[in-house]
Amino acid sequence: MSRSDVLVDADWVEARIGDPGVVIVEVDEDTSAYDKGHIPTAIKIDWKKDLQDPVRRDFVDRAGFEALLSGRGISNDDTVVLYGGNNNWFAAYAYWYFTLYGHHNVRLLDGGRKRWELDSRELSTDVPSRQATSYAAADQDATLRALRDEVVAAIGKRNLVDVRSPDEFTGRLLAPAHLPQEQAQRAGHIPTARNVPWSKAANEDGTFRSDDELRTLYADEAGLDFARDTIAYCRIGERSAHTWFVLHELLDQPNVKNYDGSWTEYGSLVGVPIELGEAR
Amino acid sequence: MSADGCGAPAGGAPAGGAPAGGAAAGDQAVVEGRVVRAGAPVTTGYARLLGTGEEFVAEVPLGEDGGFRFFAAPGAWTLRVIAPGGVRAERAVSADYGRVTKVDVTV
Numbered sequence: 541m542s543r544s545d546v547l548v549d550a551d552w553v554e555a556r557i558g559d560p561g562v563v564i565v566e567v568d569e570d571t572s573a574y575d576k577g578h579i580p581t582a583i584k585i586d587w588k589k590d591l592q593d594p595v596r597r598d599f600v601d602r603a604g605f606e607a608l609l610s611g612r613g614i615s616n617d618d619t620v621v622l623y624g625g626n627n628n629w630f631a632a633y634a635y636w637y638f639t640l641y642g643h644h645n646v647r648l649l650d651g652g653r654k655r656w657e658l659d660s661r662e663l664s665t666d667v668p669s670r671q672a673t674s675y676a677a678a679d680q681d682a683t684l685r686a687l688r689d690e691v692v693a694a695i696g697k698r699n700l701v702d703v704r705s706p707d708e709f710t711g712r713l714l715a716p717a718h719l720p721q722e723q724a725q726r727a728g729h730i731p732t733a734r735n736v737p738w739s740k741a742a743n744e745d746g747t748f749r750s751d752d753e754l755r756t757l758y759a760d761e762a763g764l765d766f767a768r769d770t771i772a773y774c775r776i777g778e779r780s781a782h783t784w785f786v787l788h789e790l791l792d793q794p795n796v797k798n799y800d801g802s803w804t805e806y807g808s809l810v811g812v813p814i815e816l817g818e819a820r
Numbered sequence: 821m822s823a824d825g826c827g828a829p830a831g832g833a834p835a836g837g838a839p840a841g842g843a844a845a846g847d848q849a850v851v852e853g854r855v856v857r858a859g860a861p862v863t864t865g866y867a868r869l870l871g872t873g874e875e876f877v878a879e880v881p882l883g884e885d886g887g888f889r890f891f892a893a894p895g896a897w898t899l900r901v902i903a904p905g906g907v908r909a910e911r912a913v914s915a916d917y918g919r920v921t922k923v924d925v926t927v
Contacts, residue, residue, distance in 0.1 A: 570835055570881070625881060654881075657864050660904045705877055707893045717869055717878035717892045739876035744868075744902065 577663030613670025623649035633778035642678025836883020853923035861886030865903030
């Protein structure tokens with residue numbers, strides 16, 4: 541798989557607005573951003589309401605994902621182009637999610653909403669209506685998702701990549717700095733994890749750095765051994781989905797999992813080891 | 821706010837940053853302000869908080885009033901604003917617990 545198979549630029553998207561086989565989907569941290577203006581013909585998926593089980597902490601199940609995509613008028617043959625704000629955090633999360641349920645014809649708009657806005661490209665408030673489909677999803681691909689027991693067992697054995705900011709990694713903050721610091725769970729990081737903030741993989745305009753720069757970042761600067769399996773985590777898994785996208789999709793590394801339970805789960809588990817301060 | 825957002829509360833952080841819960845900082849180290857151009861708010865653009873060596877800390881899209889808000893760790897930071905048309909502006913800011921640091925930026 542190459543970069544062009546998974547990542548498209550704004551010109552590519554602009555040229556395909558209205559293409560019946562291409563569905564543009566906005567997935568944002570700020571779920572109201574779409575309503576203020578979006579890429580023409582784009583539909584919206586709400587990461588919270590649409591992609592999370594309303595009761596327990598988990599994804600919607602396979603049937604729920606099928607119902608969601610069918611209702612939004614997405615068919616199995618469509619090319620899905622995902623984009624969003626905040627440097628594509630939630631769009632990358634949705635990309636991982638679509639891949640998890642077997643929709644492989646999916647691309648990420650490089651730079652997401654930010655690059656589109658900084659380019660002063662057209663935004664629309666028209667909400668398109670798409671005819672319902674009968675979408676068929678696959679079972680979740682367990683090779684892409686890490687659960688807590690696997691993470692605990694991976695300490696000291698696999699690459700653990702903590703993609704949060706250095707202040708969250710060392711335990712000075714419990715949440716990113718654009719959010720109130722009101723979390724109650726323990727601070728710190730999983731022992732043996734390397735701290736490679738997701739932001740190091742992105743340019744200021746939200747686009748991804750070049751493959752060579754990314755390889756240097758993870759292999760040379762962070763000392764990640766690509767021969768070992770890797771688990772990425774953050775706080776609930778969308779910043780680490782951004783890093784999963786880099787490692788698994790752009791750098792074509794197999795055996796990379798995203799731990800979506802991430803720090804909100806790990807930092808609340810009883811009896812697991814936690815480290816504070818810099819990486820050891 | 822729920823505790824389950826990697827970078828977001830339930831429903832996501834709105835443009836301009838999450839609410840501070842009133843004018844007081846409480847136990848937070850708040851950095852907030854507005855971006856204006858010719859007296860009018862800049863509503864399309866981004867505020868970034870950077871640490872030493874330009875280390876990225878956080879970013880929010882500007883709000884309808886050109887506003888932004890961060891909940892930082894105590895210390896010295898750089899605030900950078902970027903907007904369409906190659907607009908860039910920077911300010912040095914400091915943050916401390918229990919204090920709201922106001923930074924207004926004219927571009």
